[in-house]
Amino acid sequence: MTISKFLVAAAAISLSATAFAAGTHGGGHGHGAASGEPGKASAVSRTITVEMYDNYYEPESITVSPGETVRFMVENKGNLVHEFNIGTPEMHEGHQEEMMMMVEHGVIQGGRLNHDMMEMDMGNGQSMKHDDPNSVLLEPGQSQEVIWKFSDNSNIEFACNVPGHYQAGMYGDVKVQ
Numbered sequence: 001m002t003i004s005k006f007l008v009a010a011a012a013i014s015l016s017a018t019a020f021a022a023g024t025h026g027g028g029h030g031h032g033a034a035s036g037e038p039g040k041a042s043a044v045s046r047t048i049t050v051e052m053y054d055n056y057y058e059p060e061s062i063t064v065s066p067g068e069t070v071r072f073m074v075e076n077k078g079n080l081v082h083e084f085n086i087g088t089p090e091m092h093e094g095h096q097e098e099m100m101m102m103v104e105h106g107v108i109q110g111g112r113l114n115h116d117m118m119e120m121d122m123g124n125g126q127s128m129k130h131d132d133p134n135s136v137l138l139e140p141g142q143s144q145e146v147i148w149k150f151s152d153n154s155n156i157e158f159a160c161n162v163p164g165h166y167q168a169g170m171y172g173d174v175k176v177q
């Protein structure tokens with residue numbers, strides 16, 4: 001929830017009502033209660049490799065069973081910073097406003113992340129770290145795993161919420177069956 005805490009602090013400074021709303025709606029950033037929960041490595045039934053390009057995923061959709069725990073090996077093969085985030089369309093929409101703030105504050109700079117900025121204390125120990133268990137944010141060439149236990153909610157997408165990417169089609173369906 002570090003980004004949401006940052007948002008609240010930033011909204012207080014900028015008096016930005018929209019940004020504040022983004023941080024409070026739908027339980028805030030990324031917890032993913034509606035889309036499942038962080039999975040345990042011991043419960044993983046399958047590993048799926050997900051490649052990220054500018055601006056799409058390979059594969060474009062996946063099928064899981066209700067309650068299944070999947071290890072995603074996420075690789076950024078594009079030239080831009082990309083995110084792999086598991087959530088409902090509503091969660092992604094809220095997260096896109098937060099990501100917009102990360103761009104505006106120089107945390108995301110096209111093909112790189114400003115790690116110093118992400119670590120920076122925004123006051124009260126809050127930072128713009130992107131460390132929620134349902135997502136990874138990667139620079140070109142980076143890879144990282146996400147272990148996620150899906151619920152029976154079939155209204156789930158994996159998506160990149162870097163500004164403009166979702167709109168360019170950088171999302172995929174999770175079919176739960």
Ligand SMILES: [Cu+2]
Nearest residue numbers: 082083160165
């Ligand atoms: Cu992207």
